[in-house]
Amino acid sequence: xxxxxxxxxxxxxxxxxxxxxxxxxxxxxxxxxxxxxxxxxxxxxxxxxxxxxxxxxxxxxxxxxxxxxxxxxxxxxxxxxxxxxxxxxxxxxxxxxxxxxxxxxxxxxxxxxxxxxxxxxxxxxxxxxxxxxxxxxxxxxxxxxxxxxxxxxxxxxxxxxxxxxxxxxxxxxxxxxxxxxxxxxxxxxxxxxxxxxxxxxxxxxxxxxxxxxxxxxxxxxxxxxxxxxxxxxxxxxxxxxxxxxxxxxxxxxxxxxxxxxxxxxxxxxxxxxxxxxxxxxxxxxxxxxxxxxxxxxxxxxxxxxxxxxxxxxxxxxxxxxxxxxxxxxxxxxxxxxxxxxxxxxxxxxxxxxxxxxxxxxxxxxxxxxxxxxxxxxxxxxxxxxxxxxxxxxxxxxxxxxxxxxxxxxxxxxxxxxxxxxxxxxxxxxxxxxxxxxxxxxxxxxxxxxxxxxxxxxxxxx
Amino acid sequence: xxxxxxxxxxxxxxxxxxxxxxxxxxxxxxxxxxxxxxxxxxxxxxxxxxxxxxxxxxxxxxxxxxxxxxxxxxxxxxxxxxxxxxxxxxxxxxxxxxxxxxxxxxxxxxxxxxxxxxxxxxxxxxxxxxxxxxxxxxxxxxxxxxxxxxxxxxxxxxxxxxxxxxxxxxxxxxxxxxxxxxxxxxxxxxxxxxxxxxxxxxxxxxxxxxxxxxxxxxxxxxxxxxxxxxxxxxxxxxxxxxxxxxxxxxxxxxxxxxxxxxxxxxxxxxxxxxxxxxxxxxxxxxxxxxxxxxxxxxxxxxxxxxxxxxxxxxxxxxxxxxxxxxxxxxxxxxxxxxxxxxxxxx
Numbered sequence: 001x002x003x004x005x006x007x008x009x010x011x012x013x014x015x016x017x018x019x020x021x022x023x024x025x026x027x028x029x030x031x032x033x034x035x036x037x038x039x040x041x042x043x044x045x046x047x048x049x050x051x052x053x054x055x056x057x058x059x060x061x062x063x064x065x066x067x068x069x070x071x072x073x074x075x076x077x078x079x080x081x082x083x084x085x086x087x088x089x090x091x092x093x094x095x096x097x098x099x100x101x102x103x104x105x106x107x108x109x110x111x112x113x114x115x116x117x118x119x120x121x122x123x124x125x126x127x128x129x130x131x132x133x134x135x136x137x138x139x140x141x142x143x144x145x146x147x148x149x150x151x152x153x154x155x156x157x158x159x160x161x162x163x164x165x166x167x168x169x170x171x172x173x174x175x176x177x178x179x180x181x182x183x184x185x186x187x188x189x190x191x192x193x194x195x196x197x198x199x200x201x202x203x204x205x206x207x208x209x210x211x212x213x214x215x216x217x218x219x220x221x222x223x224x225x226x227x228x229x230x231x232x233x234x235x236x237x238x239x240x241x242x243x244x245x246x247x248x249x250x251x252x253x254x255x256x257x258x259x260x261x262x263x264x265x266x267x268x269x270x271x272x273x274x275x276x277x278x279x280x281x282x283x284x285x286x287x288x289x290x291x292x293x294x295x296x297x298x299x300x301x302x303x304x305x306x307x308x309x310x311x312x313x314x315x316x317x318x319x320x321x322x323x324x325x326x327x328x329x330x331x332x333x334x335x336x337x338x339x340x341x342x343x344x345x346x347x348x349x350x351x352x353x354x355x356x357x358x359x360x361x362x363x364x365x366x367x368x369x370x371x372x373x374x375x376x377x378x379x380x381x382x383x384x385x386x387x388x389x390x391x392x393x394x395x396x397x398x399x400x401x402x403x404x405x406x407x408x409x410x411x412x413x414x415x416x417x418x419x420x421x422x423x424x425x426x427x428x429x430x431x432x433x434x435x436x437x438x439x440x441x442x443x444x445x446x447x448x449x450x451x452x453x454x455x456x457x458x459x460x461x
Numbered sequence: 462x463x464x465x466x467x468x469x470x471x472x473x474x475x476x477x478x479x480x481x482x483x484x485x486x487x488x489x490x491x492x493x494x495x496x497x498x499x500x501x502x503x504x505x506x507x508x509x510x511x512x513x514x515x516x517x518x519x520x521x522x523x524x525x526x527x528x529x530x531x532x533x534x535x536x537x538x539x540x541x542x543x544x545x546x547x548x549x550x551x552x553x554x555x556x557x558x559x560x561x562x563x564x565x566x567x568x569x570x571x572x573x574x575x576x577x578x579x580x581x582x583x584x585x586x587x588x589x590x591x592x593x594x595x596x597x598x599x600x601x602x603x604x605x606x607x608x609x610x611x612x613x614x615x616x617x618x619x620x621x622x623x624x625x626x627x628x629x630x631x632x633x634x635x636x637x638x639x640x641x642x643x644x645x646x647x648x649x650x651x652x653x654x655x656x657x658x659x660x661x662x663x664x665x666x667x668x669x670x671x672x673x674x675x676x677x678x679x680x681x682x683x684x685x686x687x688x689x690x691x692x693x694x695x696x697x698x699x700x701x702x703x704x705x706x707x708x709x710x711x712x713x714x715x716x717x718x719x720x721x722x723x724x725x726x727x728x729x730x731x732x733x734x735x736x737x738x739x740x741x742x743x744x745x746x747x748x749x750x751x752x753x754x755x756x757x758x759x760x761x762x763x764x765x766x767x768x769x770x771x772x773x774x775x776x777x778x779x780x781x782x783x784x785x786x787x788x789x790x791x792x793x794x795x796x797x798x799x800x801x802x803x804x805x806x807x
Contacts, residue, residue: 069788073653076780084586086564087779100787103565124566 010194011187018183022176030169037164041157045082046118046131052078053133053150056089060148065141067093069100075150082156088123088130089151094144101149108149121151128153193217197225209236234306241302249295252421256288291421294361298425301354305432308351312455315346315355315378315387322359322376332367340377346385348452350433355387355450358429361422362389362448369396370446380454384435388449395439395446426450484529490515490522496734498523499537500552501530501643502721502756503677506701510750514741521734530555530642534562540726541567549729550738552592552721554695555642556777557649557784559722563589564779569725571736575743582776583720589777591720592742593756596696597647599710602683606690606708614713615657618692622664628689629668634679635692637672638797643719644672647693648793649784650717650775657714661692662800672801683707695719700755711760711767718774721756 055075060067069091079087088108090101098104108121108130117132130151137143193216200212211229214222263284267277323339348355359376366374370391378387423437426448430436435452487504489511500507504527511523528536530553540547541562553559562568568588576590583591599618601611612618622629636644652658664670671688673679676698682688684704699709723742725735741747751757760767775781783789 068792069786070792071783071786071789073780073783076778076783080778080780083581083778085779086566086586087782089782102561102782102785106565126566 011184011191014187014191015180015184018187019180022179026172026176029172030165033165033168034161037161037168038157040164041160042129044160045152045157046129048078048081049129049131049150049152050117050133052076052089053131053148056091056150057133057135057146057148060091060135060137060146062137062139062142067091067099067137067142067146071100079150079152082152084155085153086123086126086128087152088128088149090149092147092149094146099146108151123151123153126153129157193221197221209233209239238303238306241306245295245299245302248298248421252291252295253288256284256291260284260288294421294425297357297361298421298428301357301425301428301432304351304354305428308353310349310351310433312347313350313352313355315348315385315452316341318352318355318359318387319376319378321356322363327360327364335367335372335374337363337367338373338375340375342379344380346378346380346387347455348385348433349455350429350452354429354432358426358450359387359389361425362387362450365389365422365448366391369393381451383454385452385454386449387452388447390442390445390447392445395441423448485527487525487527488522489525490519492518492520492522494521494731494734496521496523496549496731496738497526497546498550498552498738499526499528499533499548500550501528501533501554502552503527503698503701506697506754506756509754510742510747510756513747513750514738517741518737521737523738529640530558531640534558534642537562537567537724537726538565541565547726547728547730549725549731549735551724551726553642553724554595554719554721555646556589556591556719556722556775557646557781558642559589559724560585560777560779560781561785562724562726564782567724567727569727569729569732569735571725571732571739573736573740575740579743582774582778585777585779588724590723590739590743591777592723592739593697593719593721593751594758594760594774595719595721595756596711596758596760597693597717597719598696598699599690599692599712600680600683600694600699601690601708601710602686602688602706603708604706605686611708611710612690613710615655615661616714618690619657619660619664622668626668631669631671632687632689633665633668633670633692634682634688634690635665635670635672636676636679636694637674637801639794640674643695644693645790645793646719646775646784647717648797649789650773651693652793654715654717654773659796662796666800670801672797677702680704680707693717696758697755700758711765711771713767713771715771715773716760716767718760718772720774720777722777 052075055072055078056069059070059072061070062068076087079085088102088106090108091099092101093099106124108123110119110121110130110132118129119132120127120129122128128151130149133148133150134145135148136145197212197217209232211232212225214225214229217225260281263277263281267274267281270277319339319341323337363374363376366389371393372391374389374391376389378385380386426437430450430452433452435450438447438449438451440447440449485504487508492515504525507525511525515521515523526548533551533553534555536545537548537551539545551559551562563586568586570587572587576584576587579590599612610621612621622633636647638645638648648658651661676695679688679691679694680698680702683691684702684706686706696709699707723739725732725739729735742751748757752759760772762769
């Protein structure tokens with residue numbers, strides 16, 4: 001039982017069950033047919049037996065005060081309807097005196113307490129059935145009853161039972177066979193899509209993560225395949241993200257690292273400008289640190305969008321926390337950041353950490369590239385929840401603005417900072433939670449906003 | 462034990478001839494396996510058949526015992542009850558007794574292609590087989606009886622007995638049914654077959670017919686002119702007697718056809734050899750020999766003028782048990798004794 005076995009085929013399992021059911025049914029039917037056949041055979045041959053016994057009883061007459069049996073041949077011809085059966089007959093009077101019979105010495109042991117005229121007993125060591133018929137006489141010279149006992153072995157009964165059974169069972173056996181064949185066919189055809197699916201999966205390139213077709217599959221399999229497709233899509237995205245991250249990281253790091261090397265060489269070569277070079281080196285290194293932070297944050301964001309659970313988040317709290325963390329004081333000392341939030345919660349369903357990262361990058365861009373006054377806020381615009389950052393500047397050039405959001409967006413003017421990577425994080429977050437990024441120019445400045453679908457208002461209200 | 466004694470007592474009382482045992486014994490062949498065959502058939506008749514069988518089966522030899530039918534019945538019954546040696550083959554013309562033995566579970570079962578090919582009336586339970594086909598005939602003395610006077614049916618015989626009782630007085634013979642199981646069987650079959658039986662007995666009584674034993678004796682009597690007519694004689698004995706004076710009639714109203722019954726007793730020591738003997742007797746090869754011996758009579762309607770509907774085969778069936786019923790026998794014997802009062806005359 002416990003030892004491992006080769007996996008059983010679903011077809012075989014279903015067919016085995018069908019076969020077992022059919023066999024059980026067949027056994028029950030065979031049993032009942034046998035019973036009925038036996039009953040029918042017993043009834044018909046019991047009638048013959050009774051007819052013969054009655055014939056014999058009828059032929060008894062009283063002659064000179066003695067019962068005389070004029071044994072009728074017809075009785076034996078009746079019994080000969082069972083041509084291969086042995087016969088027994090015996091006529092006795094009430095006192096058990098033998099009048100006539102086949103053999104005086106053969107005694108039949110009738111079962112005790114058998115009320116019925118029929119009983120079964122052994123005849124010369126062979127099972128046989130007997131009938132007892134009593135005839136009463138009330139003559140002048142003879143009075144009393146005479147018992148006729150007639151018996152017959154059971155060959156013909158058994159043969160008839162067998163014939164009846166065979167006649168009934170043969171068509172059923174054929175029908176059963178047809179049922180087995182048909183169920184085999186049905187089961188195979190029902191399981192064919194599963195086989196096709198299994199074959200398809202086996203033949204699939206392990207790197208092929210495109211979704212499988214579900215339109216021709218039965219409903220029972222649609223769910224499985226849909227789940228599998230979802231899983232593969234996520235895998236696909238993660239693999240993509242990983243690949244992008246690596247290539248981004250290499251790309252982003254190449255220029256700063258090259259610059260640092262140049263600065264270091266310069267500082268080494270030129271003693272006069274060493275102090276200045278070291279200062280630049282420091283600035284570069286700091287910038288590189290920021291870049292690494294951003295890369296890490298982006299990687300985190302991309303990872304989390306697929307794996308972290310989505311929770312209800314209030315965008316006001318995100319804005320508030322950004323301001324309260326006071327990162328901007330390091331980034332742009334002296335610049336004041338205003339927080340503009342209302343009374344109503346601005347609820348979205350998202351990952352809080354990713355939203356924090358997006359907000360931080362939006363604010364960082366505004367502080368680096370914009371002009372005072374810089375403000376951050378959250379509000380509901382219709383069915384959209386908006387987290388925005390505004391500054392008093394004109395915003396990026398049109399050409400830059402168009403390219404914003406793509407991953408490699410660095411130009412000379414932003415050598416110190418990194419607007420491109422920051423925005424790309426915002427974009428990723430927006431895409432992950434079904435939103436987008438909007439940049440608009442107002443009369444009094446520039447607004448960059450992360451726009452997400454608002455969840456139905458709930459929570460503290 | 463008491464049962465056995467009762468049986469013996471009954472056998473002795475019912476069949477007083479049983480003490481006589483076998484009438485003749487013959488040995489055939491020198492094979493190692495010796496079949497003990499007990500039969501009612503005369504050795505002289507059956508000899509060529511057995512000779513041929515032994516020729517074909519040199520490993521077998523046969524001790525052939527010729528018995529009277531009632532004695533053979535008593536012997537087989539006793540052997541079946543465990544008293545006395547069991548024969549390997551019992552072959553009897555008194556088929557009712559054989560049916561009784563089979564019904565009493567005294568027989569060995571056997572089935573082969575040849576036995577299975579037997580027609581229904583000649584096989585019972587695969588334990589009893591009809592080997593021969595012998596008609597019960599009327600024989601007459603050709604010299605003493607011209608062809609116009611020959612009775613061709615029972616009706617003609619009845620008329621003859623009524624019209625010329627003087628001529629036939631004391632000169633009609635038939636089997637004594639008390640002595641011969643075969644005679645009893647024929648009488649019983651006649652009593653079932655037609656109402657002529659009563660009239661026949663009456664006629665026999667009128668002409669003081671003779672009831673006597675043994676086919677050979679009757680046929681010789683006819684041949685010598687002691688009897689003019691013999692009724693219900695087994696045709697095979699006539700055929701082998703080869704007496705030119707004897708004419709044979711197959712009664713046209715009906716002719717009884719007897720098939721001697723072959724049984725292998727249960728507990729036979731050489732049942733395999735007995736089975737071979739049975740298969741030989743039923744085989745096409747034995748048929749010419751059987752026909753020559755008169756044991757099988759081919760009843761060609763063209764030759765004999767006997768209509769197929771007039772053939773009455775005595776079939777091996779439990780209905781023959783009626784013949785052995787005590788009351789039935791008593792009734793038949795009573796009628797018989799009325800007809801054949803103590804035999805007079807030489």
